[in-house]
Amino acid sequence: MTQTVSPEHVLLSQVPMINRLFRFQWEPASECHVLLYPEGMVRLNESAGAILTHVDGQSSVNAIISKLQQEFPEGGEDLIQDVIDFFTEAHNELHWIEFT
Amino acid sequence: MNCTGSSLPETPETGQPLWLLAELTYRCPLQCPYCSNPLNYDQQKQELSTEQWIEVFRQARALGAAQLGFSGGEPLLRDDLEELIRAARELGYYTNLITSGMGLTFERMQAFKDAGLDHIQVSFQASDAELNDYLSGNKRSFREKLEVARTVKALGYPMVFNCVIHRQNIEQIDKIIELSIELESDYVELATSQYYGWALKNRDHLLPSEAQLKTAEATTNRYREQIKGKKRTQLIFVVPDYYEERPKGCMNGWGNLFLTITPDGTALPCHSARELPIEFPNVLNDSIESIWYRSTGFNLFRGYEWMKEPCRSCDEKEKDFGGCRCQAFLLTGDANNADPVCAKSPNHHLITDARNNAEQNNPANSEMIYRNRKNSQRLIATG
Ligand code: SF4
Numbered sequence: 001m002t003q004t005v006s007p008e009h010v011l012l013s014q015v016p017m018i019n020r021l022f023r024f025q026w027e028p029a030s031e032c033h034v035l036l037y038p039e040g041m042v043r044l045n046e047s048a049g050a051i052l053t054h055v056d057g058q059s060s061v062n063a064i065i066s067k068l069q070q071e072f073p074e075g076g077e078d079l080i081q082d083v084i085d086f087f088t089e090a091h092n093e094l095h096w097i098e099f100t
Numbered sequence: 101m102n103c104t105g106s107s108l109p110e111t112p113e114t115g116q117p118l119w120l121l122a123e124l125t126y127r128c129p130l131q132c133p134y135c136s137n138p139l140n141y142d143q144q145k146q147e148l149s150t151e152q153w154i155e156v157f158r159q160a161r162a163l164g165a166a167q168l169g170f171s172g173g174e175p176l177l178r179d180d181l182e183e184l185i186r187a188a189r190e191l192g193y194y195t196n197l198i199t200s201g202m203g204l205t206f207e208r209m210q211a212f213k214d215a216g217l218d219h220i221q222v223s224f225q226a227s228d229a230e231l232n233d234y235l236s237g238n239k240r241s242f243r244e245k246l247e248v249a250r251t252v253k254a255l256g257y258p259m260v261f262n263c264v265i266h267r268q269n270i271e272q273i274d275k276i277i278e279l280s281i282e283l284e285s286d287y288v289e290l291a292t293s294q295y296y297g298w299a300l301k302n303r304d305h306l307l308p309s310e311a312q313l314k315t316a317e318a319t320t321n322r323y324r325e326q327i328k329g330k331k332r333t334q335l336i337f338v339v340p341d342y343y344e345e346r347p348k349g350c351m352n353g354w355g356n357l358f359l360t361i362t363p364d365g366t367a368l369p370c371h372s373a374r375e376l377p378i379e380f381p382n383v384l385n386d387s388i389e390s391i392w393y394r395s396t397g398f399n400l401f402r403g404y405e406w407m408k409e410p411c412r413s414c415d416e417k418e419k420d421f422g423g424c425r426c427q428a429f430l431l432t433g434d435a436n437n438a439d440p441v442c443a444k445s446p447n448h449h450l451i452t453d454a455r456n457n458a459e460q461n462n463p464a465n466s467e468m469i470y471r472n473r474k475n476s477q478r479l480i481a482t483g
């Protein structure tokens with residue numbers, strides 16, 4: 001099967017927010033961030049957790065990238081692409097994210 | 101299962117009780133013939149107090165529980181539900197109300213919202229008043245449910261539309277799906293009934309034929325295609341294990357993820373485990389930590405040591421853990437046996453016989469037994 005619709009591109013100026021079906025929080029007993037939704041839970045890896053921590057419905061993707069660069073100066077050039085890829089997948093496939 | 105190492109070194113192989121199901125009460129205005137409450141529920145009228153429930157929530161949360169389901173019976177019959185929701189939410193739970201919707205007013209739903217309730221699952225029995233009310237044994241139920249479902253959405257809750265699918269309603273699955281879409285449900289669970297407790301008593305009335313099942317699956321797939329990209333509604337169809345050749349990996353393994361607390365405080369590894377001939381611990385006597393990690397009941401079927409053949413030497417045991425212990429016990433009389441759903445089980449004919457029986461036009465030769473006090477007392481009396 002060929003993909004007929006090309007995935008939507010995430011723009012740096014867009015402002016992400018967490019889909020109302022999900023709640024993002026830190027789980028002390030598991031020591032990781034999670035997304036909770038009706039009768040289910042996704043455990044997030046460290047980078048997904050770090051990115052979503054900055055999703056507040058106010059900050060643009062660009063602003064989130066700057067904050068992460070300050071937090072993880074060792075992230076280098078890859079960081080920008082990683083964040084964009086994450087938002088693309090989180091929006092288009094996983095529906096964790098909506099854009100305001 | 102932990103992201104970064106385990107904080108409980110003494111039992112590193114056991115998962116955390118991430119899912120807590122609080123069966124607040126066995127009282128219920130409906131009489132569903134597939135109810136998962138024990139047949140003798142009428143013998144068990146004790147209910148934990150508000151403080152006792154909150155203590156259960158606190159202890160389970162400390163062990164890692166993140167999802168909390170308020171269930172029953174009908175949880176709305178607890179006057180302290182608002183208070184329980186508030187306490188659970190403050191502890192950090194994602195709170196799910198699993199309700200028939202009977203008697204749920206707008207004011208109360210608003211109060212739940214203020215208390216922090218995250219999600220409401222409304223169960224339907226069918227897509228029209230006549231069959232719905234017949235199946236639930238209550239004449240007003242359908243109208244009330246519709247009203248509740250609309251209010252759930254109006255208040256901005258995510259809504260799970262749940263309908264147990266069986267022989268009596270499977271042929272209207274298209275109507276059921278249409279109703280769920282019209283109500284703008286976020287998730288639609290079309291789960292075929294599982295044959296424990298009341299449902300096992302009524303199995304001949306409930307088990308669909310293979311042809312009915314195939315048609316229902318095809319219909320569900322057709323609607324999935326139809327709404328793809330247009331609606332957010334997710335349709336989930338759960339096939340009955342009776343039509344499989346391997347059992348389900350029940351509850352993700354015994355005592356591994358799910359913790360059920362019954363109205364009187366008995367702790368169970370799954371909500372039908374009360375049917376097993378096992379003494380389960382009670383939260384009034386032991387801490388949840390000791391119940392989960394150290395009680396006999398919760399350790400009985402952990403690992404693979406307890407298994408008999410053909411499971412013991414089977415290379416699929418890590419996938420399905422030998423299937424459901426309750427089903428093994430209820431059908432074969434021995435909870436250590438392989439779940440007879442498995443084609444490798446010497447008792448598999450118990451399942452194929454039931455399937456064959458379901459091919460008849462009128463497979464049941466007795467009346468359907470509704471879940472109500474009279475029937476519960478009668479079943480207690482006859483053992
Ligand atoms: S299955 Fe039906 S009768 Fe049983 S608790 Fe739920 S609503 Fe009540």
Ligand code: SF4
Nearest residue numbers: 411414416417422442
């Ligand atoms: S024999 Fe037992 S372990 Fe193997 S597939 Fe069947 S139920 Fe699972």
